[in-house]
Amino acid sequence: MIGKGAYLRELTALTMQMPSVAVGKELEGSSPPSVFIGSWNYPDVYAGPMVAPLHGDTSVMDRPESWIPESRTQEEIIGYRLNLIRGKHRVHAHDACNRFIEKLQEITLSASSLESEISFQSAPTGHSFSEEHTPFGPSAPVERFEIEAGRWDPDLEKVYYDTDLNAREAVIDLHKKSLPFSSIQKAFSTGVMGRGPARHLVPTRWSITACDTMIGDKLLSDVKKCPVIDSFRVHEFSSLNNNYAVILMPTGWQYEWSEAFLHVLADEEYVFSDHEGTKKKTEYSPLGGCYYSCKMAVLEALAREQKQAGAIVVREALQGYVPLGVFNVRENVRTSLKQTATEFEDIRSALVHISEKFTLPMERFIDEGELLRTMLRGRQSTLNDFLPAAR
Helix, strand or coil, X not given: CCCHHHHHHHHHHHHCCCCCCCCCCEEEEEECCCEEECCCCCCEEEEEEEEECCCCCCHHHHCHHHHCCCCCCHHHHHHHHHCCEEEEEEEECCCCCCHHHHHHHHHHXXXXXXXXXXXXXXXXECCECCCCCCCECCEEEEEEEEECCCCECHHHHHHHHCCCCCHHHHHHHHHHCCCCHHHHHHHHHCCCCCCHHHCCCCCHHHHHHHHHHHHHHHHHHHHCCCCECCCEEEEEEEEXXXXXXXXXXXXXXXXXXEEEEECCCCCCEEXXXXXXXXXXXXXXXXXXXXXXXXXXXXXXXXXXXXXXXXXXXXXXXXXXXXXXXXXXXXXXXXXXXXXXXXXXXXXXXXXXXXXXXXXXXXXXXHHHCHHHHHHHCCCCCCHHHHHHHCC
């Protein structure tokens, strides 16, 4: 079977045909605030601001935490993102005294959108879609870049000036203060936190998974001290051509993430799965950043309730799905866990319930999900158990 990475490359190649905003070599507009740090050829990377050809408050264009709760459509989200123009300039990730990097830091520290002026070496072209990061519009090398002075977010300003606080502690502290994940991640990416000499740029894609992991690890250490729930619970939510179901189990912490892609390109039906037991996963998941985004979202909800549970999360992406970045998983799972749970006495009953709403028969998730099979091993499951899933 094709791997998830190869499948998503094929899928994102199709989305590259979407039209993007046209812009010339000169641009005046507002940064949400937003930046992007590339990973190619690290530590010599292309970094730069992302600016909309609009004036005023453009924060919604780079605040993914608001999109699902506010029921933004896929078309609206893509419209926001393809109107963000990426400027890029070659810098060394550890060159903390670089004035261009300092401007990027000022953007991520800002509490509001910033008026910006950019001159490009050529007219920006193209756009980028990815399962890892949110899309953005055309890009081009920067010739000149200016931003207005802005007011800094007080919590970010505090960690910026605390050069004795390591980056992990800063990320965890900012999360406790309920700063939006996107603000924490952008600040981490541009090196505005950490012990003085160690500060450096972190590519956007890497920084997203790093922040999900640091927050998730801290939450897990807290959750493991909590009492275990006493029944099977299912939390469900659907949006942006995705269905999600979170099964919380009356066990100690264990976790599995399974995702299906159904007829997104043609007649394909792919299911990918990965899991971990009581011990932390040491190797990077083949499912990419969404594995860690989902894990963090589940642990966040358990920590809020002061409960411990095992978690199996299943997702199916249906026709019309477009890769929008791992925020899609994090925010949908967060929203799922805020929905009222349906309780069951056993996992079989939970799966039958989910099968009535999902397109893909549960047996496909069982085939790929090792933890799910383990939980079912106590009784013989047959096709008849999941006949309500037949379409």
